[in-house]
Amino acid sequence: MKDTDIKRLLYTHLLCIFSIVLSIFVPSFFLENFSILETHLTWLCICSVFVTAVNLVLYLVVKPNASSKRSSLSYKVTRFLKCCIYFLMSCFFFHVIFVLYGAPLIELVLETFLFAVILSTFTTVPCLCLLGPNIKAWLRVFSRNGLTSIWENSLQITTISSFIGTWLGAFPIPLDWERPWQVWPISCTLGATFGYVAGLVISPLWIYWNRKQLTYKNN
Numbered sequence: 001m002k003d004t005d006i007k008r009l010l011y012t013h014l015l016c017i018f019s020i021v022l023s024i025f026v027p028s029f030f031l032e033n034f035s036i037l038e039t040h041l042t043w044l045c046i047c048s049v050f051v052t053a054v055n056l057v058l059y060l061v062v063k064p065n066a067s068s069k070r071s072s073l074s075y076k077v078t079r080f081l082k083c084c085i086y087f088l089m090s091c092f093f094f095h096v097i098f099v100l101y102g103a104p105l106i107e108l109v110l111e112t113f114l115f116a117v118i119l120s121t122f123t124t125v126p127c128l129c130l131l132g133p134n135i136k137a138w139l140r141v142f143s144r145n146g147l148t149s150i151w152e153n154s155l156q157i158t159t160i161s162s163f164i165g166t167w168l169g170a171f172p173i174p175l176d177w178e179r180p181w182q183v184w185p186i187s188c189t190l191g192a193t194f195g196y197v198a199g200l201v202i203s204p205l206w207i208y209w210n211r212k213q214l215t216y217k218n219n
Contacts, residue, residue: 003208003211005150006150006204006207006208006211008062009150009151009154009204009207010204012058012062013154013200013203013204014200015054015058016051016054016055016058017197017200017201018054019051019053019054020047020050020051020193020196020197022050023043023046023047023049023050023051024036024043024047027042027043027046036190037180037181037186038180040186040189041110041111041114044114044115044117044118045114045117047118047121047193048117048121051122051125052121052125055125055126056129058129059129059130064130064149064151079132079133082132082133083128083132083133085133086124086128086133087120087125087128090116090120090123090124091113091116091117091120092116093116094115094116094119094120095112095113095116098112098115098116098185099112103184103185104184108184108185111184111185112184112185115185115188115189115192118189118192118193119162119166119189119192122158122159122162122192122193122195122196123159123162123163126155126158126159127141127155127159130151130152130155131152131155141155141156142159147216148216149216150207150214150216152216153203153214153216154199154203154204154207157199157202157203157206158196158200158203159199160199161195161196161198161199161202162192162195162196162199163192163195164195165191165192165193165194165195165196165198166188166191166192166195167191168191168195169187169188169189169190169191169192169194169195170187170188170191171187172187173187173188
């Protein structure tokens, strides 16, 4: 494991964090009265677009899993369509999970679905960019001793931290503080965002700190 690889990972993550910062400040120049709380659904859509776009660009530039084989155009188109289907399936899957855990079934459907979209953006999109629409590779990465690179290690950490942030964000909802950020699903989406950002910061630092102990299958 080279320090240059860890630095490249860190710079990539900083750009991902920067995409979230942009989604907070840039829309205020074009949309009147824009804010994360007052126009939360709009921000969820913008944040999802920004984060997805940056992930795609970084994947094309950095190419952490570059293959020496040349792929045909039809293969690339098919792969892209599969990724889109996987993303939509992830959104619907998370939506169902949220309803099963107590989210309104009929009321606030759009809010719940956009929450599923932003969580899929933080978790599914990086998996699709790094691993592609390959369920076996996903299961390998999130299984014990299945990692093959620092990129997969980082993916594992950021995904788990996003879920933990979402879970922690649900705790303030039933409290009677009567704060605007307690409205469904604002605290959960903010928790997912903070968890995602925390994972982006922690993962390269943790990998650097434990670089001498970490071993991967391809090493």
